[in-house]
Amino acid sequence: MNNFDNLDNRNKRIEIVYETGEDVLSEAETLEAAAAEKVAALYRRDMPFTGWVDWANRFPEDALEDILKTADEIAARCKYFVVIGIGGSYLGAKAALSFIDRADSVRADGRPEVVFAGFNLSGTYHANLIDKIKDEDICLLIISKSGGTLEPSVAFLTLKKLLTEKYGHAEALSRIYAVTDAESGKLRTEAQANGYKAFVLPSDIGGRFSVLTPVGLLPLAAAGVDVRAILAGARSAGADDILASAKRLACVRTALEKQKSVETFCFFDPSVEDFTAWLLQLFGESEGKGGRGVLPVGVGVSRDLHSLGQFFQDGKQIFYETLLFVTEPTRDVKIGGEDAGDYAGRAYSEFNRAVLEGMAKAHRAVSVPIIRVYIPDNSAYSFGQLVYFFELTCAATGLLMGVNPFDQPGVEAYKKGMLDYLAGQ
Numbered sequence: 523m524n525n526f527d528n529l530d531n532r533n534k535r536i537e538i539v540y541e542t543g544e545d546v547l548s549e550a551e552t553l554e555a556a557a558a559e560k561v562a563a564l565y566r567r568d569m570p571f572t573g574w575v576d577w578a579n580r581f582p583e584d585a586l587e588d589i590l591k592t593a594d595e596i597a598a599r600c601k602y603f604v605v606i607g608i609g610g611s612y613l614g615a616k617a618a619l620s621f622i623d624r625a626d627s628v629r630a631d632g633r634p635e636v637v638f639a640g641f642n643l644s645g646t647y648h649a650n651l652i653d654k655i656k657d658e659d660i661c662l663l664i665i666s667k668s669g670g671t672l673e674p675s676v677a678f679l680t681l682k683k684l685l686t687e688k689y690g691h692a693e694a695l696s697r698i699y700a701v702t703d704a705e706s707g708k709l710r711t712e713a714q715a716n717g718y719k720a721f722v723l724p725s726d727i728g729g730r731f732s733v734l735t736p737v738g739l740l741p742l743a744a745a746g747v748d749v750r751a752i753l754a755g756a757r758s759a760g761a762d763d764i765l766a767s768a769k770r771l772a773c774v775r776t777a778l779e780k781q782k783s784v785e786t787f788c789f790f791d792p793s794v795e796d797f798t799a800w801l802l803q804l805f806g807e808s809e810g811k812g813g814r815g816v817l818p819v820g821v822g823v824s825r826d827l828h829s830l831g832q833f834f835q836d837g838k839q840i841f842y843e844t845l846l847f848v849t850e851p852t853r854d855v856k857i858g859g860e861d862a863g864d865y866a867g868r869a870y871s872e873f874n875r876a877v878l879e880g881m882a883k884a885h886r887a888v889s890v891p892i893i894r895v896y897i898p899d900n901s902a903y904s905f906g907q908l909v910y911f912f913e914l915t916c917a918a919t920g921l922l923m924g925v926n927p928f929d930q931p932g933v934e935a936y937k938k939g940m941l942d943y944l945a946g947q
């Protein structure tokens with residue numbers, strides 16, 4: 523069972539620093555009362571799809587025990603645990619696996635490698651995946667709230683066939699796990715008919731707000747991640763000071779939305795890249811509707827400063843920047859060697875701080891609004907805190923902008939176009 527002690531993380535807090543200009547900050551101040559009302563409304567949970575609010579405090583212990591027990595069973599049965607899903611059904615687990623420091627809160631011994639499928643329709647990707655996993659023991663986890671999304675459905679068909687050929691019908695079925703709605707959808711019907719071990723994604727929690735449910739926690743627990751620490755971190759983000767910080771960020775983002783069209787989420791550590799992809803879904807799908815919202819874009823630092831950096835400095839000023847910086851990196855390397863000169867003895871973390879400060883200075887000079895998000899470390903606890911902090915920020919910003927943060931009509935439109943094409947229309 524996963525039960526790590528992360529008490530040393532319990533006082534750590536995300537910190538936000540604004541370099542956005544006085545006009546933005548005073549506009550944000552005028553929104554504070556409205557933001558407080560929106561967050562209070564979220565906590566009343568009387569609007570649709572707010573089941574994720576305060577979820578970490580309400581997660582039933584028996585459901586968590588079931589996840590942990592099943593995760594141990596999966597770990598004992600396979601080398602590859604294939605998680606099939608798209609959007610909110612896979613990005614959260616992927617983000618956590620990249621973000622969380624293996625030494626701090628991951629019990630890796632004897633745990634399977636989690637691999638992902640069903641988030642694209644590339645034959646090359648899936649053929650390579652099959653080549654990688656086919657000679658080893660495999661279990662599948664199909665995650666779909668609706669139960670009918672094309673990309674995961676096609677991957678599920680493909681991988682079920684592989685499983686049946688490898689293990690025979692009965693054992694193949696026993697190696698399939700599912701997360702879906704409690705009652706509705708094709709996947710729930712199939713799980714009942716075939717006896718898959720199936721977990722519930724509560725009907726009032728949408729895909730992109732589901733990482734703290736079995737959607738994220740089952741794959742993470744199977745990989746050996748301390749999911750109790752993730753939930754503890756999420757609970758900490760409901761504390762007054764962090765909640766106040768989320769409200770303020772929602773106000774500043776709402777004020778910035780009036781001036782800018784793009785928000786660049788800049789990550790300074792590859793461990794934050796998949797988390798950034800999760801943020802892009804959260805903000806893009808929740809806020810981009812009715813002609814509102816800013817386009818969220820992911821930027822890898824230093825990599826993209828050598829390409830997009832030219833545009834940031836000198837191009838059309840349509841964007842603001844959110845800098846995602848891990849304050850206490852897990853590992854470090856000191857520079858040495860005979861020719862190290864002035865760099866001798868200095869660590870990568872110092873150079874990474876230099877690129878943060880150098881970039882901020884250069885961009886301040888051309889009046890780019892900057893929001894710094896200091897992430898304490900790469901622990902499971904910090905991950906949970908970040909997730910709930912940004913979920914609240916996003917929902918509050920959407921409500922302040924006057925959009926419904928919990929639907930995704932634009933996504934449905936492309937799905938219909940694809941199905942029409944396949945039907946020859």
Ligand code: PA5
Binds near residue numbers: 667
């Ligand atoms: O946030 C959402 O609801 C969506 O992005 C879904 O997660 C995504 O479309 C996948 O849908 P489903 O889980 O129904 O297959």
